[in-house]
Amino acid sequence: MSLILGILDSGGVTAPPNSYESIATVTVGSGGSASVSFTSIPSTYTHLQIRGIARSTLAGTTPDNIAFRINGDSGNNYTTHSLRGSNATATASNFVSLSYAYLPSTSPAAGNLGSVFAAVVLDLLDYRNTNKTKVFRTLSGFNENDTAGPSNIQFQSALWNSTSAVTSIEFTNSANFAQYSQFALYGIKGS
């Protein structure tokens, strides 16, 4: 016996929650983009989530990193930890006192299998709380149907060592974000 769940009601929506809102979305056009930024982030939410897909124009088959800065801060105020599964092994790494938050080997490069993009979900809790330094967590990964290549799945955390409210986020990589890369910013209300 099998169960088939169709979309039974016309809109498919019976009780839409109103605590999760789309704030802004950036989709990279033809020619790519060196950075993706969200500015003037409203302070009306409790948490933020960024969901996206990413690919780099970096030459070669080594996956590119994704870096991000908060409020334009280029001081050495960022620390990152990663736990990665790539093939038969799991590895951990960390980067301290960087001038940007660093998500290593996150997105496929130009030489990786075409049309493959990394999926990324990034959460930032209590982003406007001025009593706390800011911690991000991410789940990201991509797979290019390779037996020994760079495909990976990663848990990551990133610290921005500041109690300032987060009002802007800028993402960059080593080259450009490729066409169709997309970052979407959402706000989650706490009350």
Added chain:
Amino acid sequence: MTATYEKIATTTLGTTSATISLSSIPSTYTDLVLIISARTNRSGQATDGLNIKFNTDDGNNYSDTDLVGNGSNASSNRDTNSTRWLTNDANLPAATATSGVFSAIIVSLQNYANTNVYKTGLCRFNLASSNTGASVGLWRSTAAIDAITLISRNNADFVSGSTFTLYGIKAE
């Protein structure tokens, strides 16, 4: 700002079911999130695995990488040219697992209706009696996902009480 994260479909099994099929998924969202609380009746075993297919594609068009911690070790595994996204071989409790234990699994499908890209999904699984981990799956197709099928790795049945809820998130 526009509220989003809307429920598309949900079910709680009242009896066993070999497959869970979500069909006629609208293309009006940006991402899909599937939240699963499930267990199978795989005979004589404590664990089973969650497999996922899209649009009823049975070709060798799936691949994945997973990362899992089982209490003493962290490990990773990779599958290529599969006929399903093999999220993990042991992320569902099965017949001999402690009664009442169900896995908590969240599957995220970014840009599921984008016909310019292959589809990449993230699966975060938690089987508290055995392991925790995550899997990334690739479906090598640019077709929009309009159907999702969930299957046991070992062709067992999902048991009564298993729940499956699909949400849509729209970026604006």
